[in-house]
Amino acid sequence: MKTTLIIAVLAIGFGTSASADDAIALKLKDHKFTPAEIHVKANQPNVIAMTNEDTTAEEFDSTSLKVEKVVAGNSTGNVRLRPLAPGRYPFMGEFHSATAQGVVIAE
Amino acid sequence: MLASLLIVFREIIEAGLIVGIVLAASKGVPRRSLWVAYGVAGGVLGACIVAAFAGELESMFQGSGQELFNASVLLLAVVMLTWHNVWMAGHGRQMAREMREVGAQVAAGERTLAALAIVVGVAVLREGSEVVLFLYGIASQPGTTTASLLLGGSLGVVGGIAMSALMYYGLLAIPAHKLFRVTSGLITLLAAGMAAQAVLFLQQAGYLQVLMSTVWDTSRILSQDSIVGRLLHTLVGYNDTPNGAQLVAYVATIAAVTVLMRWEHGRQARLKATAVPAPLPAE
Numbered sequence: 001m002k003t004t005l006i007i008a009v010l011a012i013g014f015g016t017s018a019s020a021d022d023a024i025a026l027k028l029k030d031h032k033f034t035p036a037e038i039h040v041k042a043n044q045p046n047v048i049a050m051t052n053e054d055t056t057a058e059e060f061d062s063t064s065l066k067v068e069k070v071v072a073g074n075s076t077g078n079v080r081l082r083p084l085a086p087g088r089y090p091f092m093g094e095f096h097s098a099t100a101q102g103v104v105i106a107e
Numbered sequence: 108m109l110a111s112l113l114i115v116f117r118e119i120i121e122a123g124l125i126v127g128i129v130l131a132a133s134k135g136v137p138r139r140s141l142w143v144a145y146g147v148a149g150g151v152l153g154a155c156i157v158a159a160f161a162g163e164l165e166s167m168f169q170g171s172g173q174e175l176f177n178a179s180v181l182l183l184a185v186v187m188l189t190w191h192n193v194w195m196a197g198h199g200r201q202m203a204r205e206m207r208e209v210g211a212q213v214a215a216g217e218r219t220l221a222a223l224a225i226v227v228g229v230a231v232l233r234e235g236s237e238v239v240l241f242l243y244g245i246a247s248q249p250g251t252t253t254a255s256l257l258l259g260g261s262l263g264v265v266g267g268i269a270m271s272a273l274m275y276y277g278l279l280a281i282p283a284h285k286l287f288r289v290t291s292g293l294i295t296l297l298a299a300g301m302a303a304q305a306v307l308f309l310q311q312a313g314y315l316q317v318l319m320s321t322v323w324d325t326s327r328i329l330s331q332d333s334i335v336g337r338l339l340h341t342l343v344g345y346n347d348t349p350n351g352a353q354l355v356a357y358v359a360t361i362a363a364v365t366v367l368m369r370w371e372h373g374r375q376a377r378l379k380a381t382a383v384p385a386p387l388p389a390e
Contacts (some may be wrong), residue, residue: 036153055247056240063331063332067311068236069311070165070173072162072240075133077170078170080310080312082310082319084328094241
């Protein structure tokens with residue numbers, strides 16, 4: 001019973017989530033995001049693969065996207081976005097918010 | 108300096124509030140400060156370990172290690188908070204009475220302190236690892252501003268401690284016979300908010316992809332990013348754009364904790380009722 005439930009949950013989990021293969025690339029270098037403007041399709045899940053080329057960790061932080069994700073220095077982390085209503089969703093690198101700014105545009 | 112103070116303070120508010128609530132909820136229990144200190148120390152140690160292995164954690168479970176870790180520790184905290192509340196539902200009245208009678212010493216309550224210490228540890232660990240990474244990042248960059256940034260960071264920590272004190276003394280203003288009822292209510296909402304947060308982490312890890320559309324958006328009225336929004340987020344799980352699965356988790360947690368508390372309260376009452384006639388001395 002429990003196993004069935006777990007399998008069902010996993011099936012739901014893997015069935016509808018956006019795969020990391022078609023992730024949108026986002027680069028952080030010198031505490032700046034490239035591209036600083038990310039366009040995604042509205043109303044479907046998306047994945048951003050953030051590569052942190054700085055030596056120190058950064059936190060991808062966005063209140064409107066409801067994401068807080070630490071990406072260590074010189075590594076890549078996946079940021080999963082929920083299906084978004086059309087609109088602008090600003091994000092920042094919390095540890096260097098003076099320069100690390102960007103926006104996701106769902107359309 | 109102001110920026111680093113704000114970041115550290117922002118991260119520490121949550122842990123600070125939780126420590127304050129835990130201290131109030133365990134009032135009258137001997138050695139509670141020691142247990143809370145264990146929780147904080149364990150959390151700080153854990154935060155340093157998590158920060159040191161942030162890259163490794165990240166790459167586990169197909170890049171979802173961090174989210175699954177966060178969800179797991181949050182759910183652990185939910186279980187511990189539930190356990191504490193259920194235990195208190197059975198013994199709280201007795202504790203409040205003993206507090207009045209024997210001057211705030213209730214030996215019976217020490218059992219749930221381990222659970223509360225874990226809750227404190229988890230709170231410090233989650234927020235602390237970000238603080239460690241942030242401050243490490245500053246410290247590893249050569250520059251004249253390092254000292255002032257670190258000073259800002261330390262002041263942020265002081266702010267977190269002040270938050271604990273404020274929460275604690277605020278709760279202590281409540282009359283003793285009502286205190287545990289209030290802390291039980293707070294802990295129920297705390298647990299519900301954490302459960303909803305855990306659901307969000309599971310969704311970001313790629314699991315539980317159900318009921319994901321936003322149910323309402325109150326970000327214009329009260330943004331979760333504002334200080335008040337953040338405080339309410341920690342205390343009662345306020346979310347300006349919750350999704351369906353989060354709401355289900357929130358309501359289900361409140362229902363489950365309430366039902367378990369009622370059940371334990373009834374069970375203890377029945378136990379006492381049957382134990383009232385003193386056992387007859389053996390003839």
